[in-house]
Amino acid sequence: MSTDEIKEKIKAFICQFVQNVDIPDDEDLFASGLVNSLFAMQLVLHIEKEFQLKVENDDLDYENFKSINTITDFIGQKAPNNE
């Protein structure tokens, strides 16, 4: 899966939770209050199911989940075979 495909899938998922459809790719989702704390685990479950990978203890870095860009990078690194 290409980076663009990952990004599109993540965007589509996040768009379900926010009012503003056009979220900049580098917008901090949590700091901007766009999503609530329940979303955090829903995002983890989505990443695991959609991209067939396991989010674990070592992955709990705010940077990994902060924005569409960082989530995309995180998935790309966790699943390098997707490329």
Place this chain on the structure above:
Amino acid sequence: MNLELTPEQIESRKSFSDFVDEYIAPVADQYDRNEETPIELIKRLGEQGFLGAFIPEEYGGRGMDMVTAGLLCEEIGSGSASLLSLLTVNGMVSQSILKWGTNAQKEHWLPKLATGEKVAAFGVTEPNIGSDAKSVETTAELSGNSYIINGRKKWISYGQVADLFLILTQCDGKPTTFLIERDTPGFSTTPITGLLGFRSAMLAELHIEKCRVPEENLVGKPGFGFSHVTNVALDHGRYCVGWGCLGLAEACLQASLSYTSERKQFGTNLRGHQLIQEMIADMITNIKATRLLCYHAAYLKEAGDPGMIMETSIMKYFASRMVNKIANDAVQIHGAHGCGSEYSVQRYLRDAKIMEIIEGSSQMQQIIIAKSGYMNFRLEKRKK
């Protein structure tokens, strides 16, 4: 779509039901009056693997599928809601470790929690903090390569006997969770008695005074204690409670069917009175509706679908409201007998109320369910 249980699930349910009939139902009222769960019963649950229902086999658990584990919660809940809460809190901690613990934590604790060698309890609620969980006042401060934890936790199910506690703290203002063992210097518990319900769930207040815990006891990372760790625990708790409400409601129904078949007033059995039939009909219908919600939540949980969080919330909300109506009607049907100690329905009613408060009150569920409804509405509008 297939809503039928598999032959294996039917067989499991029978074995759970047999266990409840033999070891729980006959003594649940007595334990309720004594405000105690005997250690032998906890050990027996462990030997059966019931405490490890949700723990994978590689860590010594039973690794049950979500429907089978739900059926276990249902059956235990029909016998004793207090005892169900042991499965719930032990599961909340073990699921948090399973999802966010280190490999060392998983390997050390999960086999023990699966077998009842050790029992875990979940410490979020405090004297000043209930629903607003991420604002807990218990603090953790880094000191060398360990943390110093200070605070109080209240209303902790099985806090009187648990060996291990998962504690939500504020660490530099970030919600952070730690494992604290009972024998940690500075840690003590005080029993809470005289409760409305869950009387044999051995609730306690936890006193955490300058408890030094190694950094290896951190579960997840600082800042992720509420959004990730506590939410995993709460989701699991809601799942167990929802199924437990189903079992408790079934117990109310069975008691009501039995009583109305025997009790005679105005020359006929109560079952012949239409106003009684109305209550029985509503019980049956609401139980069936709850069961479908439980199955749906189980299906999504088994699939690891992100939708499971909302569906579990909806299921817990509906089930806990439903069982309050049913338990209330069960007492009404039993009349004065229902208020006395001879029948279990008064315990069912008291326990039902607790179900509507724990692991997110009905009001907290309403908020997130309504928000989700508006989110879906917005999404549908966009699609058009």
